[in-house]
Amino acid sequence: MSEGSHQRVALVTGGSRGLGRAMAIRLAGAGHRLVVNYASNADAAEKVVAGIEEKGGEAIAVQADVSQGEQVERLFEEAGERLGPVAVLVNNAGVTRDRLLLRMSAADFDHVIDTNLKSTFLCTKAALRGMLRAKWGRVISIASVAGLVGNAGQANYGASKAGMIGFSKSVAKEVGSRGITVNVVAPGFVATDLTADLVDKAKEVAEGRISLGRFGTPEEIAAVVAFLASDEAAYMTGQVISVDGGLAL
Ligand code: NAP
Secondary structure: OOOOOOOOEEEEOOOOOHHHHHHHHHHHHOOOEEEEEEOOOHHHHHHHHHHHHHOOOOEEEEEOOOOOHHHHHHHHHHHHHHOOOEEEEEEOOOOOOOOOHHHOOHHHHHHHHHHHHHHHHHHHHHHHHHHHHHOOEEEEEEOOOHHHHOOOOOHHHHHHHHHHHHHHHHHHHHHHHHOEEEEEEEEOOEOOHHHOOOOHHHHHHHHHHOOOOOOEOHHHHHHHHHHHHOHHHOOOOOOEEEEOOOOOO
C-alpha cells in the first residue's frame, strides 16, 4: 500500500466492469478502501473485490441502482457501516441508448438522464454530508467527449454528460471553502462493453479522428481519476479533464 491516501474510503459507482473496475483497482492500489457499486453483475463486482483483497487491499461490493434515491441512501448507509464515511466519490456508472433524435423515445431519454445525471446528483448529495464533516472530499464524475462536442445519435447521452459538467462546476463553487474538490473527467473512446457494439467500420472512423490514433485503455482513465483523488490535486476544482487522445481537439 502506498502512503498518502490514509486508508480513505473511495466509492466507485459501476465499479464492476470497464472504466469503473480499473478505477477501483487503481484507487485500492493507492491505499483506499473500496466500495465497488454495481447494478446487477454481482459476479463481476465480487471478482474486482477478490482481486483487490489478493493484493492486500480492502473492498466490498454493494448492489444499488444509483438512479434510485432509496437505493443510493442504502448504498451510502452500508458503505458507512462497513468501511466508514466516503471520502472519494467517483460517479462513473453510465449507460447509452443511442438513436437519432426523431426515433428516440422519452423512455430512452429518461433512462440515460436518470442513470448518468440524476445518479450523480443523488450520490454526490449523499457523499457530501460525510465530506463536509471531515472537511475533506473528492468528487470525480465521468462525463464524455459527447458532453463537450456532442455526437449524432447521442442527444440523451450528450445531454446527460453536459449536465454532469454544469452540475459539477456549480457544486465545486458551493463546497470549495470546505476542502472538497469537484472535478470531471471526459474520456474519449475506450474499449469496454459500452463501446463493444461499435461495428468495425465505426471503430475505424473513430480511430481516424483521434490524434493519437487509437482507443484509450481503462487504466489510462483510471490514472487521471487517481490523481484527482489524491492530496496532490488539492488546488484543482470545477475542472473538466479530457482524456481522449486528442479526439476533441
Ligand atoms: P460499461 O463497461 O458498460 O460498465 C458500466 C458500469 O456501470 C457497470 O459496472 C454497470 O454495472 C454500471 N451501471 C450501469 N447502470 C447502473 C446503475 N443504474 N446503477 C449502478 N451501476 C450501474 O461502461 P464503461 O465504458 O466502463 O463506462 C463507464 C463510464 O465512462 C460511463 O459513465 C460512460 O458514459 C463513461 N464513458 C465511457 C467511454 C468509453 O469509451 N467506454 C467514453 C466516455 C465516457 P453492472 O456490471 O452491474 O451492469
